[in-house]
Amino acid sequence: MKLISVNLxxxxxxxxxxxxxxTGIFKEQVSAPVFISRQGLEGDLIxxxxxxxxxxxxxYLYSEEDYAYxxxxxxxxxxxxxxxxxxxxxxxxxxxxRVGDRFRVGEVELELTAPRIPxxxxxxxxxxxxxxxxxxxxxxxxxxxxxxxxxxxxxxxxVEKTFSSPDYPTIAQFFDxxxxxxxxxxxxxxxxxxxxxxxxxxxxxxxLEQLS
Numbered sequence: 001m002k003l004i005s006v007n008l009x010x011x012x013x014x015x016x017x018x019x020x021x022x023t024g025i026f027k028e029q030v031s032a033p034v035f036i037s038r039q040g041l042e043g044d045l046i047x048x049x050x051x052x053x054x055x056x057x058x059x060y061l062y063s064e065e066d067y068a069y070x071x072x073x074x075x076x077x078x079x080x081x082x083x084x085x086x087x088x089x090x091x092x093x094x095x096x097x098r099v100g101d102r103f104r105v106g107e108v109e110l111e112l113t114a115p116r117i118p119x120x121x122x123x124x125x126x127x128x129x130x131x132x133x134x135x136x137x138x139x140x141x142x143x144x145x146x147x148x149x150x151x152x153x154x155x156x157x158x159v160e161k162t163f164s165s166p167d168y169p170t171i172a173q174f175f176d177x178x179x180x181x182x183x184x185x186x187x188x189x190x191x192x193x194x195x196x197x198x199x200x201x202x203x204x205x206x207x208l209e210q211l212s
Contacts (some may be wrong), residue, residue: 001159003105004064005029005088007081008044016120022047025125027081033154036108038147041086048121055146056113056197060085061103062142063092069140084122085142087153093161097143097171099194100164107151112164113197115141115175141175144197168194185211 009024024045035042040058062085071077080088087105103110118135128134135141169177169191177187178200188208192201 001093001161002090003087003153003155003157003159004090005080006034006041006153006155007086007088008034008041009046009084011045011047014121014124016124023121023125024052025084025121027084027086029079029081029155031155033106033152035150035152036147037150040147044086051119051199054197054199056199057144058147059087059110059145060116060142061087061089061092061110061112061145064088064090065092066140066142069138073134073138082125083142084116084125089159092143095163098164098166099168099171099174099196102148102162102164103145104160104162106153106157107149108147108153109149110145111148111195112143112145112171113195114144114200115171115178116144117141117175117178136179139172139175141171143171146197165194183207 007027007029009027011022011024012026014021014023024047036059038055038058040053046053062083067077067080097112099112099114101112118132120132122135123129123131174191174196177183177191185208188204188211191204192208
């Protein structure tokens with residue numbers, strides 16, 4: 001597996017339902033090496049820090065295989081970074097990715113923590129108000145990751161994957177369960193037993209407490 005592209009976002013204005021805001025979803029490919037700290041990629045700006053970024057969602061990964069799917073669906077191939085990912089990799093491997101899977105890219109080690117949940121910013125980015133539903137139905141969310149080891153990455157780096165526990169949910173399972181309105185105690189405990197992102201953990205812990 002290879003790192004196909006490194007993508008950074010600068011804040012740009014966006015209007016959603018007559019509300020003006022700033023977003024970093026418009027990523028641009030960079031050729032120079034980039035430092036990744038526990039907070040994310042140096043030079044990558046985030047407009048909505050309440051819902052995006054942070055140490056457990058420091059890096060967003062998407063794959064060339066996902067882009068091939070979207071090329072077939074959209075009739076054109078979006079450029080790397082279109083979906084707001086920081087790192088575009090050639091593949092996630094032959095096995096489904098799981099929470100806790102680790103990826104070594106250049107000097108950096110990442111641990112997957114959650115699927116990307118689409119929002120209205122993505123729909124606006126794609127000039128399609130129905131794209132949130134389209135993205136959800138596609139079941140190709142990509143994955144957020146925390147940074148276990150800081151360092152430099154650059155396009156062309158080899159990507160090495162280390163598998164997590166088979167008891168942890170796959171990113172696809174996590175993505176599907178996120179949309180279930182009434183999760184069972186067993187489903188909630190299954191998700192919470194894995195090293196998921198803290199935003200998701202807080203939300204799911206509240207749901208579990210409500211069942212008590």
